[in-house]
Amino acid sequence: MASRAESELKRQHLTETAADLVHRHGFSNTSLADVATAARIPLGSVHFYFPTKELLASAIMDLRVGVIQRRLTSWDALKNPRARLASLADVWLRDRESDTRHGCPVGSLCYELGKDGGTLGQLASKPFSLLLAWCTRQFAAMGLARSARQHAIQLLCSLQGMGILANALKDPRVIDTEARQIKAWLRSLEPRASAC
Template identity: 30%
Template sequence: MVAEGAGTTRAQIVDAANRLFYVKGFEHTSFAAIAETVGISRGNFYHHFKSKDEILGAVIEARLQSTRAMLAEWDRDEPGPAERVRRFVEIVIANGADIQDFGCPVGTLTNELAKLGHPARPQAVAVFDLFRTWLRAQFEELGLAVEADDLAMHVLAFSQGAATLSNAFHDGEFVRREVDRLHAWLDERLAHGRPIAGSAH
């Protein structure tokens, strides 16, 4: 059950749905499972959300808000753009246990909604758009404006590939090695100003 201090009932429902959509998938998460997790009746549940699609919209918006807050924190706490990019790269290690068990929360939801042909897929992709825009801004600040979007997509592709293989093989050491390789690639790229390579290897 969600702790009583977790906020309003609506916020608790969104928090519970967010976790269940990640762990079980959107399609396999029922109203009953969310209500049971929060510890409320079905009637109370329907007072806040009339459909699962409505909950999905709230979950995606919550993810967007938390992503914006995280990126703002990195902008504030890190001394420069290179350090900020490294913070992004380290996500797959910081969230390693969940990623090994369930994959990337952004990628798995986007993929599931694509398979379902769900109209909310573009909203889910907006989280990737936030990361892409933010990473592009970091590379622009590093003086790499011409290639900034390619570099941003390269780093995004790394994070998704590492998350997928971490989930497939449950191999944390592999992920650590891949993160180290991407750090080395970033060092080389910044030191020599070389065109972006086809991979971080």
């Protein structure tokens, strides 16, 4: 019988494998059997950890949200809120080749799950609610409290939009160009913020 630690490692392996498959092929195009094959684990074991595909979606979303939370926590150590926000844009720059091929792993999953409208649809709001709240705090720290939420929405729309367009056009240069524009926009807000 597997120990609790071994069981958790197996569950983690299945979740990470599923997250990769879902990123490359989409949630609806990934079956539990696909996960079992890719993870090299019997299908019965997948069903033991994830009796339904919805439970697997929840685990993938928890994985994605955990990655976001760790990144945000590490960026909170930066003294400048503009630099923190620029770090978010850097994620798209770093992942531009993968995002161009498969889309943003968070955005594409949320888009697909959001169409469900049920339990899966509710999962879709988790990462963006987290990012929106964090970005809003950063803009407020720049002295833009009255417009912080709107700036946060604009930033997230720009980031997701450039990922979608790069994926549709299969052109990573879209991300290069737009990330530079986003960083220039963030720099342009600082003088106004310090004048407030």
